[in-house]
Amino acid sequence: MSIHSDELYQQVILEHNKRPRNFLQLDPCTHQAEGYNPLCGDHLNVYLRVSDQGMIEELSFLGDGCAISKASASMMTAALKGKTVEEAGQLFQEFRHLLTKELDPEKDPHSLGKLTVFSGIWKYPSRVKCAVLAWRTMKGALDQEKTIATE
Amino acid sequence: MALDINKVRQDFPNLAARGRDNMPLIYFDNAATTFKPCEVISRTHHHYCQRTSNIHRGVHYLSEEATAEYEASRDKVRRFINAKSLSEVIFTKGATESLNLLARSYGAHFLKPGDEVLLSTMEHHANIVPWQMIREETGCVLKVAPINDQGEIIVDEYRKLLSARTRIVSLVHVSNSLGTVNPVKALVKYAHAVGAVFILDSAQGISHEPVDVQDLGVDFCVFSGHKLFGPTGVGVLYGKEVLLESMPPYQGGGDMILSVTFEKTIYNRLPHKFEAGTPNVAGVIGLGASIDYVTRLGWEDIIAYKKDLCVYGTKLLEGIEGLRLVGTAANKAPVFSFTLANAHPHDVGTLLDREGIAIRTGHHCTQPVMKRFGIPATSRASLTFYNTREELDLFIAALRKVIKVFS
Numbered sequence: 001m002s003i004h005s006d007e008l009y010q011q012v013i014l015e016h017n018k019r020p021r022n023f024l025q026l027d028p029c030t031h032q033a034e035g036y037n038p039l040c041g042d043h044l045n046v047y048l049r050v051s052d053q054g055m056i057e058e059l060s061f062l063g064d065g066c067a068i069s070k071a072s073a074s075m076m077t078a079a080l081k082g083k084t085v086e087e088a089g090q091l092f093q094e095f096r097h098l099l100t101k102e103l104d105p106e107k108d109p110h111s112l113g114k115l116t117v118f119s120g121i122w123k124y125p126s127r128v129k130c131a132v133l134a135w136r137t138m139k140g141a142l143d144q145e146k147t148i149a150t151e
Numbered sequence: 152m153a154l155d156i157n158k159v160r161q162d163f164p165n166l167a168a169r170g171r172d173n174m175p176l177i178y179f180d181n182a183a184t185t186f187k188p189c190e191v192i193s194r195t196h197h198h199y200c201q202r203t204s205n206i207h208r209g210v211h212y213l214s215e216e217a218t219a220e221y222e223a224s225r226d227k228v229r230r231f232i233n234a235k236s237l238s239e240v241i242f243t244k245g246a247t248e249s250l251n252l253l254a255r256s257y258g259a260h261f262l263k264p265g266d267e268v269l270l271s272t273m274e275h276h277a278n279i280v281p282w283q284m285i286r287e288e289t290g291c292v293l294k295v296a297p298i299n300d301q302g303e304i305i306v307d308e309y310r311k312l313l314s315a316r317t318r319i320v321s322l323v324h325v326s327n328s329l330g331t332v333n334p335v336k337a338l339v340k341y342a343h344a345v346g347a348v349f350i351l352d353s354a355q356g357i358s359h360e361p362v363d364v365q366d367l368g369v370d371f372c373v374f375s376g377h378k379l380f381g382p383t384g385v386g387v388l389y390g391k392e393v394l395l396e397s398m399p400p401y402q403g404g405g406d407m408i409l410s411v412t413f414e415k416t417i418y419n420r421l422p423h424k425f426e427a428g429t430p431n432v433a434g435v436i437g438l439g440a441s442i443d444y445v446t447r448l449g450w451e452d453i454i455a456y457k458k459d460l461c462v463y464g465t466k467l468l469e470g471i472e473g474l475r476l477v478g479t480a481a482n483k484a485p486v487f488s489f490t491l492a493n494a495h496p497h498d499v500g501t502l503l504d505r506e507g508i509a510i511r512t513g514h515h516c517t518q519p520v521m522k523r524f525g526i527p528a529t530s531r532a533s534l535t536f537y538n539t540r541e542e543l544d545l546f547i548a549a550l551r552k553v554i555k556v557f558s
Binding site: 008009014017040041043064067068124127130 | 494495496497498501502512513514527528556557
């Protein structure tokens with residue numbers, strides 16, 4: 001099997017890795033947290049601006065990491081803009097289930113949209129934490145945790 | 152006589168295993184652990200099938216046989232590292248435990264506030280953290296000998312850090328993340344000149360070149376069985392008898408005592424003083440088999456063969472644009488740590504795995520090395536005598552594909 005047909009490194013992931021969206025520090029912001037993956041040194045900050053009504057008006061991230069963690073962070077920022085805090089929590093839950101194969105995007109109802117490109121990752125257990133880092137950091141920021149380490 | 156590589160490869164059944172998606176396997180993660188030759192597997196198997204028993208105290212046949220084999224392995228280790236006596240060879244569960252034993256038993260007992268322990272930037276975490284733990288208790292000071300851009304200890308700086316305050320020097324023999332082979336004999340000489348004891352962490356070195364503890368002059372030497380083609384869960388602590396005698400036991404329990412009353416316990420003599428509890432009997436016997444194997448192959452052929460792999464691999468990797476080799480010491484083992492301009496090590500590792508190639512990515516338990524080179528992680532291909540030039544060619548071709556994906 002050639003590398004190009006690898007379902008993990010799909011074009012959309014490679015593209016987000018190369019040109020991440022919302023890759024900046026959001027200032028001012030209402031919530032922020034730092035995420036760290038000690039295994040591979042992935043390190044990122046997630047910033048959110050949440051309205052009084054609980055809507056995520058803006059979010060962004062900044063940091064270093066592998067293609068999976070960077071693309072996941074980038075796509076997360078695109079997916080969550082305009083969502084409520086509650087909806088973000090739900091989407092995080094669905095995304096987590098997708099990564100661990102507890103959610104089958106073909107059969108189960110979901111609102112993951114493009115995020116389903118990460119469905120192939122369950123075959124690589126050591127990489128799940130790369131895909132989930134930005135999301136855990138986002139959740140940590142909303143829950144007022146300052147530092148999140150995966151492992 | 153050169154190494155008969157086809158025969159050697161047949162000795163290691165795991166080389167014929169398949170990688171991900173049933174790809175033929177290329178195993179380039181030998182610095183993490185090595186495959187085991189048939190005779191290690193069969194001797195371990197034989198112990199469990201025919202000789203299962205506890206050692207040293209049994210009066211029955213199986214126990215006597217197993218004890219004899221266990222102690223025969225001690226003599227194999229003794230000869231392999233040229234220790235003076237069997238009292239100087241302690242079995243542990245690995246290099247990490249050996250280092251912890253030294254920190255706890257020698258370090259905690261002898262170090263006073265302000266005494267110095269000298270390490271280097273290229274130490275594995277297993278030769279850093281135990282000393283930090285002992286620092287908490289004793290108030291000793293840790294000093295760190297720096298390395299240059301090639302990943303070699305700067306000997307002048309090392310010498311400057313040695314003083315009458317230096318009690319212990321604990322250094323790696325061969326770096327697991329850089330491949331650097333340290334000039335042990337010279338480093339020992341300088342340490343002894345200030346009266347320090349010298350600990351050699353030979354976890355990687357033991358399979359790279361002969362370790363003659365008397366010739367090198369080291370006071371202690373540690374290594375693991377599983378990086379020497381033996382089983383996991385078994386390792387060695389070598390120590391000069393006079394030093395081991397001066398140290399308190401590390402753990403209490405059965406086998407390490409001569410007599411026990413609630414008023415007073417008399418400790419067993421060396422080496423048993425440091426082997427509390429039932430040891431890894433099958434593991435020790437397997438380690439003996441791995442030493443037999445390496446000895447039979449012969450150092451001369453192993454060294455020549457690995458040298459060729461090192462030179463060939465370095466040349467191929469240097470020809471790849473955007474690739475930075477981390478660790479380019481003049482004297483090094485075939486360990487290739489590298490970074491790529493556009494690809495993160497983790498992605499490189501996963502994509503190579505898709506091609507059936509097993510490498511290691513990350514900081515390799517040497518975060519100070521990563522910091523020294525200003526990188527979070529590297530990809531590391533570590534080879535040994537059962538790897539081939541052909542495997543290196545396939546590895547390079549796969550690496551070029553990876554680079555294309557991220558271009």
